[in-house]
Amino acid sequence: MGDAVPGTGSTPAPGNVYFDSVGVREARDVLNRFYHPVSLGAPESADTKVGVEVIQLGPLTVGHLTFAGHVTLVAAEADAYHVTLPVSGRVVARRNGRDVVAGPATAVAFRPGDPVYLRPEAPSTEIDVRIERWALESELASLLGHPVEGPIDLPAAFDLTGGPAHSWSRLIRLLHDELEHETSLIFQPMIAGQLCSSVLSGLLLSVPHRYHDELITPAGAGPPRAIRRVLDAINDEPDRAFTVADLAGIAGTSVRSLQEGFRRHIGRTPMEHLQQTRLNRAHETLLEADPGLVTVAAVANRWGFAHLGRFASAYRMRFGVSPSETLRRPG
Numbered sequence: 001m002g003d004a005v006p007g008t009g010s011t012p013a014p015g016n017v018y019f020d021s022v023g024v025r026e027a028r029d030v031l032n033r034f035y036h037p038v039s040l041g042a043p044e045s046a047d048t049k050v051g052v053e054v055i056q057l058g059p060l061t062v063g064h065l066t067f068a069g070h071v072t073l074v075a076a077e078a079d080a081y082h083v084t085l086p087v088s089g090r091v092v093a094r095r096n097g098r099d100v101v102a103g104p105a106t107a108v109a110f111r112p113g114d115p116v117y118l119r120p121e122a123p124s125t126e127i128d129v130r131i132e133r134w135a136l137e138s139e140l141a142s143l144l145g146h147p148v149e150g151p152i153d154l155p156a157a158f159d160l161t162g163g164p165a166h167s168w169s170r171l172i173r174l175l176h177d178e179l180e181h182e183t184s185l186i187f188q189p190m191i192a193g194q195l196c197s198s199v200l201s202g203l204l205l206s207v208p209h210r211y212h213d214e215l216i217t218p219a220g221a222g223p224p225r226a227i228r229r230v231l232d233a234i235n236d237e238p239d240r241a242f243t244v245a246d247l248a249g250i251a252g253t254s255v256r257s258l259q260e261g262f263r264r265h266i267g268r269t270p271m272e273h274l275q276q277t278r279l280n281r282a283h284e285t286l287l288e289a290d291p292g293l294v295t296v297a298a299v300a301n302r303w304g305f306a307h308l309g310r311f312a313s314a315y316r317m318r319f320g321v322s323p324s325e326t327l328r329r330p331g
Helices: 024-034 133-144 163-177 189-206 212-216 224-236 244-251 255-265 270-288 296-302 308-319 323-327
Strands: 016-022 039-041 050-057 060-067 072-075 080-095 098-102 106-110 116-132 157-159
Touching: 016 024, 024 039, 024 050, 024 060, 050 163, 050 189, 060 163, 060 189, 080 133, 098 106, 116 133, 116 163, 116 189, 133 189, 133 212, 133 244, 133 255, 157 163, 163 189, 189 212, 224 244, 224 255, 224 270, 244 255, 244 270, 255 270, 270 296, 270 308, 270 323, 296 308, 296 323, 308 323
Parallel strands: none
Antiparallel strands: 016 050, 039 072, 050 060, 060 116, 072 116, 080 098, 080 106, 080 116, 106 157
C-alpha cells in the first residue's frame, strides 16, 4: 500500500495508508479500495471532511475514520465481514431492515451479502474492521477441526463494555495505535500473521454465533502421534514462520485439541515449545560462532526472532546470560 500522505511530505510504512482530512470524493476512493464498493453521500452545501487512516494485514483491514460533517455510507452488498466500533459520537446502522444506534460501548457488524448502511452523527470517530470471508471462516474451521457453513451469523450489534469483546476491542485499538510507527512489529510478516489470527479468533470467541458453544467447549487432547508430527515439524524447521493454525494442520487436529494435547503431554503450548526450540538453536549457533564474523542480531534473525530486545530477554531467562556474553565467551 504505502501511499504518500497528502499535505505532510512524509511516507508511511508499507502496509498502511493515511489521508488527513480529505474531501468526500477522496474518502470514497479510499473506502472503495480497502473496504467495499461504497456510496459516500453528504449534503451538497456542506464542506464535509473525512479523516482516514487504514492498515492492511493480509485479509484484515483496520481503518480509523473521523467525520467532521454529516455523511452516509451505503453499499449494496458487503463482500466480507465488517465490524464498526465507534470511538466517539454515535453511528446509526441498518441491518435486516432495523436501525441500530451504536456508541463507544457498542459495535455493529455486517456479514457477507448484507446491505451496508452507516450514518455517523458528526462529529464522530470510528474504527472499521474488514475481514475477508475466506479468512474468518477458515479460522473458525481450524479452531473447530471441521468445515463450517458460512456466512457466520455475527450479531447485528454487540456490547464492548466487558468480557472477551472488550478485550477484542482493545486489540483492535492497539493495531490502530501502531499505524504511525514505521518500525512497528506489526510490519514484520511473522508478527503480522499472528496478530491477524488473534484478531480473527478473538472475534469468534467474543460474539454469539451458531458455532460459539462448540468453540468454547473444552476440547479433548490431541493424540500423541499428532503431537509427535508437530514436534518433528518444529525440530526440522524451527525458523519457519509457523502459526498455531499451521501446526494444527500438521497435527490433523483442531487448534484447541492441539493446545490441550501440548499442555497435557509437553507441559507448554505449541508456540512456547517453538520459541524454546528456537532459543536452543540460537544458543548452539552462538557457541559455535566467530564473534568477529557473526552478530547477535544475525543469529536472532536466523532463528526467527524479529525483535532483538525480546530475543535477548528470553535468552537470558533461558540460559542465565545474554546472547552477547555467549558469543564473546573465551575460546
